[in-house]
Every structure is written in C-alpha cells, then in structure tokens.
Amino acid sequence: MRPAWHRAVPPTTGGSPLSRPSSPAHPAELRAAARHLLRRHPAGPETPGTGDRPGVGRRTLLTSAGAAAVLAFATGLPGSAHAAALDPARIKRDPFTLGVASGDPLPGSVLLWTRLAPRPYETGSGLPRGSFAVDWEVAEDDRFARIARRGSATAHPEFDHSLHVEVTGLEPARVYFYRFRTGKWISPVGRTRTAPDPGARVRELRVALASCQAYHDGYFTAHAHLAEEDLDAVLHLGDYLYEYPVGAGGGARAYRDRKLPGRFDRETRTLAEYRLRYGLYKSDPDLRAAHAAHPFVLTWDDHETENNYAGRKPENDVRPEDFLLRRAAAYRAYWENQPLRLPQRPKGPDMRLYRRLHFGRLAQFDVLDTRQYRSDQAYGDGWQRPGPKSEAIRRTMLGAGQERWLIDGWHSSTARWNLLPQQVTFARRRDVPGPGHKLSMDSWDGYPAARARVLAGAEAAGIRNLVVLTGDVHVAYGFDLKQDWDDPAARTVGAEIATTSISSGRNGTAQPANWSRLFEANPHLRFYDGRRGYTVLTLREHTARADFRAVPAVTVPGASVLTAGSLLMIAGSPGLRPV
Ligand SMILES: [Fe+2]
Structure with a gap:
C-alpha cells in the first residue's frame, strides 16, 4: 500500500514575483557586510585561521569583521523581527x-x-x-x-x-x-x-547511499525503492538539488498533467529562490516516501549552492561579495529544509556540516564537507593533465581545521568499520591508460597532497577497515584504495564505494562508452556501472557488503529495481571482492 504522503501536490500558480537575477539579488546592507568580510579576509581557506577552523577560525573572522557585518548576516533570526x-x-x-x-x-x-x-x-x-x-x-x-x-x-x-x-x-x-x-x-x-549505545555490540547495520537527484533529469523512482528497503539510515552524499532552471514540463519528466510555475525556470541565487527549489524537490512523492521511511544523514556537494564552487570562489566571474551572499542564502535554505541538528545551523556564509556519528562498536561515520573549505580547483577545473599546481603540498580539500578534526577523531576510534561519507571521488581515476592521461581537478585527484595526508592520518591512527563513501559522479564505482597508486601490487589500505545518481544524467547504461578503458587505466577499479539508482551497504562484524541497486530508466515513472552488482569486504583484509 502506498502511504498517505504519496499523494501528489497539485501545481500552484500565482503568488508574488521574485526578484530577477539581473536585478541586484541581495539587499544593499548585506552586500556591504559581505564586502567588509572579504576585505578583512581576502584569501581563501589556504590561509590559516580564515574560517576553516571550527570555533577559533570563525570567531576570528566574525570578530575582526565587526559588529555591523555580524548583525547584517544575523538578521532574520527568530526574535529579531518580532x-x-x-x-x-x-x-x-x-x-x-x-x-x-x-x-x-x-x-x-x-x-x-x-x-x-x-x-x-x-x-x-x-x-x-x-x-x-x-x-x-x-x-x-x-x-x-x-x-x-x-x-x-x-x-x-x-x-x-x-x-x-x-x-x-x-x-x-x-x-x-x-x-x-x-x-x-x-x-x-x-x-x-535511534542509534545503538556506544558500547553496544551491533550484529548488523544497513545503510543506503544516495546522491545527485536532478529533478529536471527524471523521476526519483530510486527513492521509492529505497523507501521500501529495510534500513537503519540513509546517507545522502550531496547534490540534493540543482540550481539550474526547471521548465514548465519539469525537464525530462515531460509532465503532461501539470505545468510548473515560471519562477522555477531560472537559476537559484537568492534565499527565496533556494527555498522555493526545496519546495519543488520535496513535493516529489518518492523523495517524501524515502524521508518518511528512514532517518537521513546528509552532507552537501556543490549544486546545493552552485556548480563546482570552491570555498569562497564561485564558478563564474561574479563579484566576490555577491557569491558570499549567495552561499549564505544557499546554506540557510539547506539547513531550513533538512533534518539537521542545531549545531549545523549556519551563521551567515559559514556552516559546520562535518560531524561524527557512531553506531555502537560496529561503525563510525565521519561525515565530511569537501566544498566549504577547499582550495580552488587547479588548472581551471575540469579534466586536466596533473602538474605542480594540482600537486602543491599546501592545497587543501577539507581545510586545516576539518582535516585535523578527522585525524584526531580517528585516533580515538574503536570502531570495527570506519566510514567516510563525503562527496567527490577519492581514488585516483585516470581517463585513459598510459601517458598523457588526465584527472578530474574537482575530485581528490586535484588535491593529491591532501589525499595523502588523510591516508597517512588513517595509517598513523591505526583505524580499522577504512571505507570511503562517495557521490557526485552519476555512476557506481568500487575502488581499492592503494598505498601507491602507480603500483598495482602495492598494499591495499581501504575501499571506496561510489553510489550512482538518483536521476542526474537521465537514463544511464550498464556499460558506458569508457567502461573497458577505465578498467584498463585504473587497475584498482573493481566495479563500474552507469545506471541510475542507489547503494545498500550492510555492515557486520566480519564483513561489509555493497549492493548496487539500479533502475533501468528515470525519464518515465515507475521503473522496477534490480541489483547491478555486489562487492564484499572482509574485516582485516582490505580490498573489494566480487560476490
Ligand atoms: Fe551531481
């Protein structure tokens, strides 16, 4: 039986018009405050102490920015408007x-x-x-x-x-x-x-991984199937929504029974526009069913704000203060619309999203934020030949504060499985075999020194069974994590499970055009499937199993679900095994 909350929300029209993107999107006093913040801290997260350290960093930022800026960003808190x-x-x-x-x-x-x-x-x-x-x-x-x-x-x-x-x-x-x-x-x-007691011996933990749900690319059928799974929690790994315009027919959904209002047919920039976009996404009955069925643990990627932004650097050439305000608007709408706790409530353009969750002695989840504090993408972003700019030691993916928090936390981990829910591909991923290959500058391949620090930190802390959980790529991957990426015989130090998209990329195929080439270029790649869907991860004391669920199509509603493949991990013996 479909639960009551499956009923469709009728499209509505009317209401007050939103400000146009071409007009000044943010009030003058907020723009002035943002300019003030930037003047005091023009550098991004590569400069120590500029907001990338919890507590100290933010306090420094706010104190030096002055009361006027703080007040400007804080307006809109309950009580301030009575x-x-x-x-x-x-x-x-x-x-x-x-x-x-x-x-x-x-x-x-x-x-x-x-x-x-x-x-x-x-x-x-x-x-x-x-x-x-x-x-x-x-x-x-x-x-x-x-x-x-x-x-x-x-x-x-x-x-x-x-x-x-x-x-x-x-x-x-x-x-x-x-x-x-x-x-x-x-x-x-x-x-x-609820989660088990910290000291509890948990026999089994089942979580689903989901990411990348472009409304305009198709139906959220994968969420309808995810809602029916027997799970302890859902890990949402980002791109919960996309900022791009959604046309009257809902893009690839090709609605015939309704027309979406024109206010969705523009890129989201203001607080009002981001809020509306969550209204559109959450009116989807399959997404509502998933939320109603399981607790969610969320982190974001770029599209909840803007494609491929890095810290305070926007994708395009806009005024820095305008991007900071856009980030503040996006972060606020994100918190308002997600089941996040009070410590995650943003303060202006800053939001503490990284946090740690425990499931008894079985699992520790270190939920990462790989967007807010990262260095700008090297070589202009995209797929590029690596070089001294991408390989610079000082480049950061997590920011100094989060990186320290992660590794410090690992030192006190007693968990059997240590999982890293985060956004972008962690393992090295060459596009072609042999010389002349390129790497994705937006993923950890664009931040190899930071990746090496994380792996060295895991090794030094002596954590057991590292498993990185990834979204972003719109395909399902399983990677072995290698101590030396250039040596297939090098020690395997963990595993990465990348979940495919819920709908982004429209209908996928099991074996995309680069399927064989990617295996050849990356000997540590153990699994690759290009269909839409989600992943179920079942953790037990001695094994962890990933089942990659796939739906054949998303441009029509009601597709069935199948298991595209499964991988097994054995505790104490890193590396992925086909089932
Ligand atoms: Fe995405």
Whole structure:
C-alpha cells in the first residue's frame, strides 16, 4: 500500500514575483557586510585561521569583521523581527505538503523535521508572516497508542516555518513513529530509528547511499525503492538539488498533467529562490516516501549552492561579495529544509556540516564537507593533465581545521568499520591508460597532497577497515584504495564505494562508452556501472557488503529495481571482492 504522503501536490500558480537575477539579488546592507568580510579576509581557506577552523577560525573572522557585518548576516533570526504568534486556525490548507523527515540518529535521540507550506510553489509558501505552534509526538507504534515523547515547537517565519525538533530520552537502537499537528492538520507519519549505545555490540547495520537527484533529469523512482528497503539510515552524499532552471514540463519528466510555475525556470541565487527549489524537490512523492521511511544523514556537494564552487570562489566571474551572499542564502535554505541538528545551523556564509556519528562498536561515520573549505580547483577545473599546481603540498580539500578534526577523531576510534561519507571521488581515476592521461581537478585527484595526508592520518591512527563513501559522479564505482597508486601490487589500505545518481544524467547504461578503458587505466577499479539508482551497504562484524541497486530508466515513472552488482569486504583484509 502506498502511504498517505504519496499523494501528489497539485501545481500552484500565482503568488508574488521574485526578484530577477539581473536585478541586484541581495539587499544593499548585506552586500556591504559581505564586502567588509572579504576585505578583512581576502584569501581563501589556504590561509590559516580564515574560517576553516571550527570555533577559533570563525570567531576570528566574525570578530575582526565587526559588529555591523555580524548583525547584517544575523538578521532574520527568530526574535529579531518580532513576528507575532498566529492562531493555527488561520491555516486553511494542508500545511504538510512537504512531508516529514528525521535525521542524525544518536543513542536515544533523533532530530525530527517538517516545514509548514500550504502552497510550496509560492514565495512564503502560502502562510502569513507570523509564527505557529506545532505539536509533535513520538510513539512506539504507528497507531500512536504507546506515546514515548510529545511536545510543542514553534514554526518561525524567519526559518520559512521549518521545524527542527531534537527529541531526547528515547531508547537506543529502536524504531519509532512520529507526526506533527497544527490546528486541524495532522502530518503524514514518519518512521525513524535511534542509534545503538556506544558500547553496544551491533550484529548488523544497513545503510543506503544516495546522491545527485536532478529533478529536471527524471523521476526519483530510486527513492521509492529505497523507501521500501529495510534500513537503519540513509546517507545522502550531496547534490540534493540543482540550481539550474526547471521548465514548465519539469525537464525530462515531460509532465503532461501539470505545468510548473515560471519562477522555477531560472537559476537559484537568492534565499527565496533556494527555498522555493526545496519546495519543488520535496513535493516529489518518492523523495517524501524515502524521508518518511528512514532517518537521513546528509552532507552537501556543490549544486546545493552552485556548480563546482570552491570555498569562497564561485564558478563564474561574479563579484566576490555577491557569491558570499549567495552561499549564505544557499546554506540557510539547506539547513531550513533538512533534518539537521542545531549545531549545523549556519551563521551567515559559514556552516559546520562535518560531524561524527557512531553506531555502537560496529561503525563510525565521519561525515565530511569537501566544498566549504577547499582550495580552488587547479588548472581551471575540469579534466586536466596533473602538474605542480594540482600537486602543491599546501592545497587543501577539507581545510586545516576539518582535516585535523578527522585525524584526531580517528585516533580515538574503536570502531570495527570506519566510514567516510563525503562527496567527490577519492581514488585516483585516470581517463585513459598510459601517458598523457588526465584527472578530474574537482575530485581528490586535484588535491593529491591532501589525499595523502588523510591516508597517512588513517595509517598513523591505526583505524580499522577504512571505507570511503562517495557521490557526485552519476555512476557506481568500487575502488581499492592503494598505498601507491602507480603500483598495482602495492598494499591495499581501504575501499571506496561510489553510489550512482538518483536521476542526474537521465537514463544511464550498464556499460558506458569508457567502461573497458577505465578498467584498463585504473587497475584498482573493481566495479563500474552507469545506471541510475542507489547503494545498500550492510555492515557486520566480519564483513561489509555493497549492493548496487539500479533502475533501468528515470525519464518515465515507475521503473522496477534490480541489483547491478555486489562487492564484499572482509574485516582485516582490505580490498573489494566480487560476490
Ligand atoms: Fe551531481
């Protein structure tokens, strides 16, 4: 049976027009504040202490930037505008059109999310500018007969009426059901699961990997199948949305039964535009089903902000202060629309997204952010011949603070499996065999010194069973991680599982044109499939197994799912084995 939240959201029209991209996108005082920040810290993350270190870096940045800039970026926090509390009886249409979500499970705690949006395709989502009280409850059963926790929270207009409820006092390693209510409206029911106790012996952990869901490239059918899987959590590895224009027919979806409003047919730049884009994506019934079925652990890639940006460097030639404001808008809309906890709430153009999650003694997840602090791509980005510019020692992918945090954290890891959910391909990946090959300057191949530092850090910390989990590439890969990439006989030090896209790239094929060439060029490549889908990772004490799920097509709804291939890892014996 399809759950109630599968119902389609009817397209809406009307509403107030958005500012055009050609007009000044951001208010003058914000642009002045951003200019001020840049003047004080013109360098990017390669300069130590410019915002890439948690705490110290940001404090330095903000203190020296001055109170005016801080105030300008902080406007829009609840209380600053004194929005009135309104009677929920004023909500005349179902406000739970975007469904519910949960995220970042801890032992006995989970984060619950929803956003009130009676008209998600309109700026302001069809609500007056005021706050609304929303009740929530968590139960042991889906009929809500045995309530575990309940409470009330406030949906603030400053956060676009989103709710982030950190529920504590739950049992560890347990399934719960949750829902929200405001006025006469009750949300769909979500299912979630808390993490096990830190010392618990966990027999099995099942997570799905997902990434790259371009709405305009096809249907999110993979999410409908992912919703049906038996999982502890979903790791979303970025490109949750794309900033590109979406036409009236939804691009490759080729809608015949609806027309999307013209306000989606432009690149997202402002806070209002990013918020609307989440409204469009989250109105997709398959994505809502996935969120309602499992807790999500998310990190972003570039498209939640802008294609291939690096730290404070935009893709294109725009004024630096404009990009900083765009980043602040994108980060804020991201947090508002995702089941993320309060420490992840952005401060202006900064957001602490990297964080660590544990699942008993079985698994440690170090969730990375490879966008916010990285050096600019070398040689103008894209596929290039490597050279001294890409190989410079000082180049960073994580920023000094995050890199230190990662390696320090590994030193105290007692986990059987150490997993690195992150965005871009970690293993070396040559495009052709032999001399004259090129590498992707946007992936870790463009930051080889940083990659070597991470691998050396893992080795020095003595962590067990390193598995890098990757999105971004729109194909499924399995790589052995080598101590020396030039020597196929060199020691294997870990594995990388890259999940394919949910929909980006439209319909894929099992063996893309470069299939044989890539295996020849990269002896440590163990698996490659070019179809759309997701990946299920099953961790046990002695084995880890990756099952690459694929859907034959995304340009038509309702495709079936199959397993394109499976790989096995044996604890203590690094390297991928075909199943
Ligand atoms: Fe992507």
